[in-house]
Amino acid sequence: MNNAQLLELAKRYGTPLFVYDGDTVRARYRDLFRFIPYPGLRVHYALKANYNPAILALLRDEGAGIDAVSPAEVAYALRLGFPPDRIIYTANNMTDAEFERVFKTGVVMNLGSLSRLKKVAVQHPGATLCLRFNPDVCDGDSAATMTGGDLTKFGILLDDVAEVVRIVRGGNLHIVGLHEHTGSGLQHMESVFRSMENLMKIATRENFPELEFLDFGGGFKVPYRPDEARIDYVTMGKEICRKFTAFCKEYGKDLLMRFEPGKYLVAESGWLLTEVNTIKHNRSRVIAGCDSGFPQLIRPMLYGAYHEISNLSNPGGKPQTYDVCGNICETGDRFAEQRELPEIREYDILAIANAGAYCYSMGGVYNMRSMPGEVLVADGEVVDFRPRESDDALIDRIMGGK
Ligand code: LLP
Numbered sequence: 001m002n003n004a005q006l007l008e009l010a011k012r013y014g015t016p017l018f019v020y021d022g023d024t025v026r027a028r029y030r031d032l033f034r035f036i037p038y039p040g041l042r043v044h045y046a047l048k049a050n051y052n053p054a055i056l057a058l059l060r061d062e063g064a065g066i067d068a069v070s071p072a073e074v075a076y077a078l079r080l081g082f083p084p085d086r087i088i089y090t091a092n093n094m095t096d097a098e099f100e101r102v103f104k105t106g107v108v109m110n111l112g113s114l115s116r117l118k119k120v121a122v123q124h125p126g127a128t129l130c131l132r133f134n135p136d137v138c139d140g141d142s143a144a145t146m147t148g149g150d151l152t153k154f155g156i157l158l159d160d161v162a163e164v165v166r167i168v169r170g171g172n173l174h175i176v177g178l179h180e181h182t183g184s185g186l187q188h189m190e191s192v193f194r195s196m197e198n199l200m201k202i203a204t205r206e207n208f209p210e211l212e213f214l215d216f217g218g219g220f221k222v223p224y225r226p227d228e229a230r231i232d233y234v235t236m237g238k239e240i241c242r243k244f245t246a247f248c249k250e251y252g253k254d255l256l257m258r259f260e261p262g263k264y265l266v267a268e269s270g271w272l273l274t275e276v277n278t279i280k281h282n283r284s285r286v287i288a289g290c291d292s293g294f295p296q297l298i299r300p301m302l303y304g305a306y307h308e309i310s311n312l313s314n315p316g317g318k319p320q321t322y323d324v325c326g327n328i329c330e331t332g333d334r335f336a337e338q339r340e341l342p343e344i345r346e347y348d349i350l351a352i353a354n355a356g357a358y359c360y361s362m363g364g365v366y367n368m369r370s371m372p373g374e375v376l377v378a379d380g381e382v383v384d385f386r387p388r389e390s391d392d393a394l395i396d397r398i399m400g401g402k
Pocket of ligand 1: 046049067090145181183184185217218219220260261262263264299357358362
């Protein structure tokens with residue numbers, strides 16, 4: 001979407017505003033099938049990245065499945081019309097009640113601990129399940145988002161496979177899938193291959209004779225910095241295909257290959273538009289103060305993540321260095337620190353890029369500021385608009401109608 005289109009949306013709907021480009025989401029989804037030309041490829045969107053219902057409807061209509069991580073995400077995907085056999089539930093540290101609630105829906109449960117597996121073997125002998133293993137590969141765009149290796153709470157250790165097989169046989173469990181997720185924003189193509197190999201090594205006929213799919217999680221990286229190279233997904237996809245085809249031959253059956261991207265599908269489709277209301281010259285810093293804040297886009301503050309910012313109103317302005325700050329009562333409330341940007345004037349509109357993944361969905365109403373409105377544009381038209389909650393509606397919700 002170009003500057004003029006974004007500015008027009010800011011004018012029409014007000015700021016702060018999340019804008020999503022449905023064409024980009026659709027293109028990314030279709031790209032994956034081009035990059036990974038394996039006939040049995042299935043893409044399960046990691047709904048935690050962005051739960052906007054219009055984005056979900058678009059992906060549902062494309063044929064995507066869902067990677068859900070809570071009972072509410074499962075219920076939500078079902079309500080949106082995703083069939084149960086296109087949903088996988090990857091919980092961690094789930095309660096017995098949560099297990100029962102989702103088990104009843106017929107959605108395949110992906111278990112990531114020996115403890116839960118043992119309980120299921122006793123309480124639901126004969127159950128059909130998927131098992132999540134720790135791939136023993138560490139990668140991701142921040143320490144907080146690496147999910148393999150020794151420091152993570154996720155998955156069953158590969159070393160425990162013999163114990164797993166014993167429990168599975170004892171409970172007459174049907175293991176139809178094996179799963180791993182290495183991390184988010186995988187920096188090295190090699191990590192994807194190594195994790196696949198580690199999972200495929202234990203996915204033998206002898207250990208798991210009833211497999212229908214292997215699920216290699218999400219984590220496909222997209223560039224956040226302007227100078228960051230895009231991964232060569234064509235090369236990567238070819239190698240993924242080669243490895244998996246060889247594995248299937250050895251296993252003796254063409255299994256389905258699943259991936260669960262979040263960022264890859266939606267990150268680049270979104271912008272947060274915010275208006276600058278205050279320019280302040282402190283002794284060492286020029287501060288551009290906006291009408292949004294870190295609870296609405298927390299990645300810079302939480303992970304030190306870089307999000308590109310453009311000044312939509314003054315793109316040709318003389319470059320200056322700014323701290324781009326929000327309206328929250330904390331000093332750390334910055335979208336960017338010491339960032340060179342075209343001169344920012346009061347009432348200019350800034351666009352914070354790559355705001356489609358893990359921004360709205362990780363948002364909150366700290367300082368009692370409602371989350372921004374959201375608009376989805378596809379084929380040049382606004383197809384969905386969700387207004388910002390009014391202050392009164394927010395207060396009513398907090399007071400529970402009292
Ligand atoms: N599958 C599983 C089991 C996951 O835990 C995740 C992400 C994904 C798939 C999707 O990963 P993706 O393709 O989006 O990288 N809030 C962090 C990212 C947390 C990811 C959590 N799990 C961020 O903003 O960078």
